[in-house]
Amino acid sequence: MLGITLNRKLSSQLEELKFEPFSVGENQVKIKIKAAALNHRDEWCRQGLYPNLKDGVILGSDGSGTISELGSNVTSLQVNQEVIVNPAMNWGQNQKVQGKDFQILGMPSHGTLAEEIVVDADRVHTKPTHLSWEEAAALPLAGLTAYRALVYQGQIQTREKVLVTGFGGGVAQFATQFALALGGEVYVSSSSPEKINKALALGVKDGFNYKNQNWTSEALEKTAGFDLIVDGAVGDTLNDLIKVASPGGRIVFYGATLGNPGKIEARKIFWNQLKLMGSTMGSDRDFKDMLDLVTQKQIKPIVDQVFSFSHAAKAFDRMKAGDQMGKIVLIP
Template identity: 40%
Template sequence: MKALVHAEIAGINGLAYQEMEERIPKAEEVRVLLKTAGLNHRDLFTIDQNHKPSDPPIIIGSDGAGIIDAVGDGVENVKVGDEVIINPSLGWREKSDAPPQGFGIIGLPTHGTFAEKIIVPAENVVHKPEYLSWEEAGVLSLAALTAYRALFTRGKISPEMKVLIPGIGSGVATFLLQFAKAVGATVYVTSRSKIKCEKALELGADLAINSEEDWDKALNGEKVDLVIECVGAATFNKSLKQLRSGGTIVTFGASAGDVVQLNIREFFYGQYNLFGSTMGSGEEYSEMLQFIEKHQIKPIVDQMYPLEQYEQAFSRLEKAQQLGKIGFTIR
């Protein structure tokens, strides 16, 4: 089968679209004939930092959707021919304060979704929501699950809250906006891009702020109850400044720097709550799917590329040109 494989050289130069051996699923496993897959910042980190040149070659990619074409012994939740999406969260079944020992993500350490076929545990596939297209289903899981846990499990969002989402261009951020508005919250977003700000307003944002502006002035001194910080060091302290006393900030992204200087005295006088968040459990994945089906929420698909045109897709993501999710068509 054809697959996008990383080996020997760090970064995009270590990627090759090549033949890889096709396997047969073992007990409690299924094989998915992939139709679409989603590109994430995690894939950039994998090839730049996490997958070492000395490591064995690996098929990258965490998001995908397709059709079951083989099942191992003991599989009961799906059958050959079923249309499914893949939950990339491995070894984390029940909702908990933190992932259990052994938690992993498809695409590293296991082979990922940028391939014609993938074998995954049967518990990691669920039937594709009928209202989603293949393009939408293929880019959904990682970003939507990350957004759901950050906003609901960690952020405890409620309808009366005011929520700030810096950096509205990413796939996770567009889910955060749609989820928060579905709940009934007031949502403010930021971006350096006028186009992204305009799109956010179309999606329901109550205010879109140019990231270069004075955020406090743009909000007329108004403070928010909850900040979901997915940018990193570049915006963290600006985000914290907009939080009300006793408010909550949830962080899970560091694409714009991972080291922050924090004024501890201001933090404890402000009685702030700070939570980290990463991906989510199988239980939260099920909750997320029920939520998006109830509200008919769809991923914002930025652009789809044939898998063999991966260089263009990675370049668009690296330059932060996307609004929403970048994906691949495989079949």
């Protein structure tokens, strides 16, 4: 069998590894992977920027495929069933926050960039029938992250004005699609006019180029402020988000690709009664509810490009460059 592993000793930091199929425990299943998708954490692992890295670990958190073998205690699933994998492991019983043993599939445990994977049966869900293998593989991590940020933490309400920043990335595209499906008046920001046009084609109300120094004034003129903002960048953009939030608004962060802010306009936060919330991945309940929404509203992930495993380095390079519109998918 073939898997794409982390090897920081190589210049590409990736290695195609031949390995023996993993044995299946009594509460596990083996899945023949049909498609797997990249997330930023995979590229961060490649660059050595993720904690607790281990060479030789098969990367990848997102995958779809068919069950090829069942553990002796597994009765709720069937061989040849078409499935997707929930990559959030050991969340725990507290819906409010993940437990101390929480992990994400693909580091430090073996992930989905392989021809086969063995996972606990409770991580496996039936693939929505309206999705292709590539679309299904694009959904789990980013879809779960977007759903929790928007619905559980953000508490989106019908007709609220919602801003999703950085449209084009995986989480942002799902947050946009979910917000539209839930009746929000949705706006996006991006540095790419092409990506803004793609968002408009999906049904968003308007888009703002955050490279434009006057984008916050433009946004306030058009909307009078946003009830809910979903952001994965933070850094010094935080004060711009505070500016465009409506009094009583909520700002939810699911990442910090720009790092920590240099300063915070604290007076605007307390005077305008703003709520700043952090969010990451999601619980098992969030995953089930996300799948229900995707199925009921027939939501289809945006797939940027599909690469073969043999061209994994090119796929990783595309993610590193940040040129993608939607999810980058690999197939064995």
